[in-house]
Amino acid sequence: MNFRAIGAIYVFEMSRTLRTLLQSIVSPVISTCLYFVVFGAAIGSRISEIDGVSYGAFIVPGLIMLSLLTQSVSNAAFGIYFPRFTGTIYELLSAPVSALEIVIGYVGAAATKSIALGLIILATAALIVPLNIAHPLWMAAFLVLTAVTFSLLGFIIGIWAETFEQLQIVPLLVITPLTFLGGSFYSIDMLPPVWQTVSLFNPVVYLVSGFRWSFTEISDVGVGVSLGMTCLFLVICLMIIGWIFKTGYRLKT
Amino acid sequence: MSPNDSPATPEAAAAGHTPDVAAGTAPIITVSGVSKTYKGGFQALKSVNLDIRKGEIFALLGPNGAGKTTLISIICGIVTATTGRIAVAGADINDDYRTAREMIGLVPQELTTDAFETVWNTVSFTRGLFGKPANPAHIEKVLKDLSLWDKKDDRILTLSGGMKRRVMIAKALSHEPRILFLDEPTAGVDVELRQGMWAVVRRLSQSGVTIILTTHYIEEAEEMADRVGVISGGELIVVEEKAKLMCKLGRKQLTLHLQERLAEIPPALADYGLDLAADGCDIVYTYDSQQDHTGITGLLTALRDSGIKFRDLHTTQSSLEEIFVSLVRSPK
Numbered sequence: 001m002n003f004r005a006i007g008a009i010y011v012f013e014m015s016r017t018l019r020t021l022l023q024s025i026v027s028p029v030i031s032t033c034l035y036f037v038v039f040g041a042a043i044g045s046r047i048s049e050i051d052g053v054s055y056g057a058f059i060v061p062g063l064i065m066l067s068l069l070t071q072s073v074s075n076a077a078f079g080i081y082f083p084r085f086t087g088t089i090y091e092l093l094s095a096p097v098s099a100l101e102i103v104i105g106y107v108g109a110a111a112t113k114s115i116a117l118g119l120i121i122l123a124t125a126a127l128i129v130p131l132n133i134a135h136p137l138w139m140a141a142f143l144v145l146t147a148v149t150f151s152l153l154g155f156i157i158g159i160w161a162e163t164f165e166q167l168q169i170v171p172l173l174v175i176t177p178l179t180f181l182g183g184s185f186y187s188i189d190m191l192p193p194v195w196q197t198v199s200l201f202n203p204v205v206y207l208v209s210g211f212r213w214s215f216t217e218i219s220d221v222g223v224g225v226s227l228g229m230t231c232l233f234l235v236i237c238l239m240i241i242g243w244i245f246k247t248g249y250r251l252k253t
Numbered sequence: 254m255s256p257n258d259s260p261a262t263p264e265a266a267a268a269g270h271t272p273d274v275a276a277g278t279a280p281i282i283t284v285s286g287v288s289k290t291y292k293g294g295f296q297a298l299k300s301v302n303l304d305i306r307k308g309e310i311f312a313l314l315g316p317n318g319a320g321k322t323t324l325i326s327i328i329c330g331i332v333t334a335t336t337g338r339i340a341v342a343g344a345d346i347n348d349d350y351r352t353a354r355e356m357i358g359l360v361p362q363e364l365t366t367d368a369f370e371t372v373w374n375t376v377s378f379t380r381g382l383f384g385k386p387a388n389p390a391h392i393e394k395v396l397k398d399l400s401l402w403d404k405k406d407d408r409i410l411t412l413s414g415g416m417k418r419r420v421m422i423a424k425a426l427s428h429e430p431r432i433l434f435l436d437e438p439t440a441g442v443d444v445e446l447r448q449g450m451w452a453v454v455r456r457l458s459q460s461g462v463t464i465i466l467t468t469h470y471i472e473e474a475e476e477m478a479d480r481v482g483v484i485s486g487g488e489l490i491v492v493e494e495k496a497k498l499m500c501k502l503g504r505k506q507l508t509l510h511l512q513e514r515l516a517e518i519p520p521a522l523a524d525y526g527l528d529l530a531a532d533g534c535d536i537v538y539t540y541d542s543q544q545d546h547t548g549i550t551g552l553l554t555a556l557r558d559s560g561i562k563f564r565d566l567h568t569t570q571s572s573l574e575e576i577f578v579s580l581v582r583s584p585k
Binding site for chain 2: 002004005007008009011012015016019083086087088090091092093094095096097248252253
């Protein structure tokens with residue numbers, strides 16, 4: 001294992017984050033605060049409690065997930081797309097590093113960044129709404145698992161994309177709608193039965209549900225199912241990445 | 254390990270001569286039957302065999318699109334060969350890619366840099382990527398050698414093209430490679446910097462680093478290289494010691510500056526295939542310096558007999574550039 005290479009990639013990516021602190025950390029925090037103001041304070045004050053939890057507190061896990069998913073995907077996608085775009089990828093391909101080491105470096109950095117972001121949003125939320133975390137360890141586990149899984153997905157998108165437009169399109173057209181429809185702002189129970197069934201095909205439902213359970217012990221689906229589904233996505237992403245490096249897809253000619 | 258470690262060079266067979274100097278030292282890079290067909294059917298390389306000797310400076314010449322960069326990219330792991338095997342110091346580039354790649358530093362043709370990084374960070378990054386422990390003293394030396402030391406904290410996007418090129422060389426040298434690939438390293442670099450770069454290359458070569466370079470400036474290959482390979486249309490058409498190549502394929506010309514103008518070549522000298530130049534003031538005799546009988550004595554005697562006097566004479570040998578052009582125009 002070339003640990004120094006992993007370290008080099010990780011440090012490189014993290015320093016890129018620090019260079020773009022405003023865009024990477026500040027802007028998601030501000031937009032999350034706006035969600036809290038609009039949904040939590042303005043609209044939430046007219047919504048009664050959901051399963052005994054105030055609406056403001058109810059949406060916190062969903063909002064964290066919303067940022068976690070979109071940021072994980074876009075960070076990791078950009079991280080690997082940019083060297084492909086500029087051509088500096090030559091260095092990765094000609095270095096004595098394995099596919100696994102490259103993935104650990106890039107995905108590790110992207111996941112670290114979105115976990116930090118999630119924790120910052122959590123801290124921000126704690127200032128606005130009263131929060132109670134029932135299972136901190138489970139919360140941490142879901143946070144890490146989700147960040148890693150969606151950073152892997154982002155990595156795949158970054159390798160697949162051939163233009164900046166394609167790089168943006170998946171987060172915009174797929175991840176954001178799935179997150180909004182994944183129970184970030186409501187409980188699946190509140191939907192008509194047909195849509196409840198449809199929702200079960202949305203992977204984000206399981207993430208939000210499991211994550212929310214770790215806060216409130218309330219969930220739309222069983223926590224075991226949530227965990228299982230998250231791990232399943234993780235494995236699927238790993239398999240796709242394995243295939244990418246085996247075939248050299250979009251990396252080597 | 255590759256089965257291609259033997260010094261019985263396939264290149265030698267391809268070039269039509271028996272291994273001589275190479276027989277003593279095992280090649281550091283062995284390219285055996287490597288071909289590459291890109292998606293879409295373009296065949297960039299056609300069964301290339303080549304041995305690079307340890308410690309030499311090898312110049313790869315060829316017109317644009319000949320396959321130089323493809324060959325380098327395959328050896329370095331950026332492009333996958335369609336067929337064939339490559340071993341670097343005995344390590345197969347696929348099966349034992351870590352060993353092979355650790356030894357290689359690559360300066361690609363395109364100026365691709367991390368524009369927002371500082372020079373110091375980008376060079377240190379490469380060293381880490383190649384698995385070497387941090388060594389600020391080495392990086393400092395590399396940057397100083399390449400006159401980049403005072404730019405070490407500058408972001409790459411603020412540098413000129415020539416400086417970016419040197420940053421890429423610094424990156425390639427950051428991990429102390431035993432083999433250095435320079436793909437068109439002096440493109441877009443001014444004369445003074447070019448001299449500085451070649452001085453660095455010479456020093457590296459003296460310290461035992463094997464250097465493979467491609468260049469459009471044939472005079473550079475002529476000045477720098479120990480051996481020259483000419484690639485054209487994806488085929489390695491010749492691999493030869495530079496000196497031998499110039500002797501073998503180079504033609505010499507003897508120019509005689511006459512005392513009096515000649516209207517035409519006298520019939521007595523017809524056998525020598527002479528050309529009149531400079532309005533009849535010069536006679537040019539082209540001969541093969543490799544032959545036992547160059548015909549010079551005979552020519553001079555015939556001139557005396559014909560009463561033609563000359564006031565000066567000089568000989569010229571065709572440059573590598575002329576040899577190159579003639580090789581590429583009429584491949585064997």
